[in-house]
Amino acid sequence: MMAYGFRRSIARKGASVLISALVVSSTTLTITVAALMFSDNLLKIQLDVSEFEQARNVLLTLADMVEDVSANPMSAHYVRFNIRTSRPCFENDYSTISVTVDGLPEPVVEGRSGVVKVEGGPFVGTVEKKMLLGKDCLIVDDISEPLAALFEEQDNGAQLRLDYMRVRVTSLGCFYYYDAGNGVRGYLNAVRIAFINMTVGKTIGSGSIDVVARSVGTKLRTIILPYNEVKVRVTVDGLRTEEITLEGLETIESDGIQYPVIGTIVQVLTSEVEVISE
Numbered sequence: 208m209m210a211y212g213f214r215r216s217i218a219r220k221g222a223s224v225l226i227s228a229l230v231v232s233s234t235t236l237t238i239t240v241a242a243l244m245f246s247d248n249l250l251k252i253q254l255d256v257s258e259f260e261q262a263r264n265v266l267l268t269l270a271d272m273v274e275d276v277s278a279n280p281m282s283a284h285y286v287r288f289n290i291r292t293s294r295p296c297f298e299n300d301y302s303t304i305s306v307t308v309d310g311l312p313e314p315v316v317e318g319r320s321g322v323v324k325v326e327g328g329p330f331v332g333t334v335e336k337k338m339l340l341g342k343d344c345l346i347v348d349d350i351s352e353p354l355a356a357l358f359e360e361q362d363n364g365a366q367l368r369l370d371y372m373r374v375r376v377t378s379l380g381c382f383y384y385y386d387a388g389n390g391v392r393g394y395l396n397a398v399r400i401a402f403i404n405m406t407v408g409k410t411i412g413s414g415s416i417d418v419v420a421r422s423v424g425t426k427l428r429t430i431i432l433p434y435n436e437v438k439v440r441v442t443v444d445g446l447r448t449e450e451i452t453l454e455g456l457e458t459i460e461s462d463g464i465q466y467p468v469i470g471t472i473v474q475v476l477t478s479e480v481e482v483i484s485e
Contacts, residue, residue, distance in 0.1 A: 255292055270353060273371070285420070295410075299406055301321050302444050336359070343356060348376055350377055371402075376399070377399050378453050379399055380396075404477055405480050435454070436452060438451070
């Protein structure tokens with residue numbers, strides 16, 4: 208009887224060890240799988256955030272490229288963008304813009320302009336809205352400020368948006384003007400209105416794409432106004448409006464003599480830039 212009881216005790220101990228081993232193994236496996244899933248998600252987050260950072264740099268470079276080619280007719284530049292989970296979006300005719308000058312019956316600039324967006328991957332978050340480049344305005348009065356505006360915002364996920372829905376209005380000073388054909392002769396104030404019309408052309412490609420900005424034309428229009436105060440008004444989408452008034456000189460001195468300033472010459476410079484991807 209004692210020998211039989213001893214064998215049952217050994218059997219129970221063997222079963223207990225086996226069950227313990229199974230519990231430890233299953234627990235270890237669960238922890239390992241959870242750790243792998245966590246590390247995989249962490250890697251995806253890091254990749255998405257890194258790609259969104261790259262998209263910021265790509266759009267900052269693209270903004271510089273557009274400004275550069277707008278000043279150099281028939282030139283072109285490109286930047287490469289590697290896409291994994293981000294989604295570039297090139298939209299033509301995104302917004303309407305109208306630029307008017309008091310005293311003129313029709314707008315000096317009127318049309319539609321495009322926009323370039325990049326939507327971040329599913330693991331990217333951002334603040335509600337912040338400026339990465341330029342100002343959130345319709346009129347730029349400083350030649351050192353870009354005409355581009357790059358926004359980072361939250362719109363069903365993190366999103367970057369690059370647009371050129373604004374004009375630069377600057378005073379060029381006062382100079383002597385002579386036009387025998389039109390009978391204009393005298394000192395004039397000078398004002399320049401500059402607008403970059405960014406349009407979207409062919410957009411194809413996935414994985415690694417080249418985003419190209421190229422100049423397709425420049426138009427310069429000159430208007431002479433018989434007064435020395437110029438008011439420029441910019442309206443976007445018929446909803447948002449800004450205006451600026453430039454007060455020119457009334458008289459100017461030359462060789463010790465005061466001469467009247469007879470008006471203002473307004474230069475309207477429109478640069479056409481096309482953005483494509485391939």
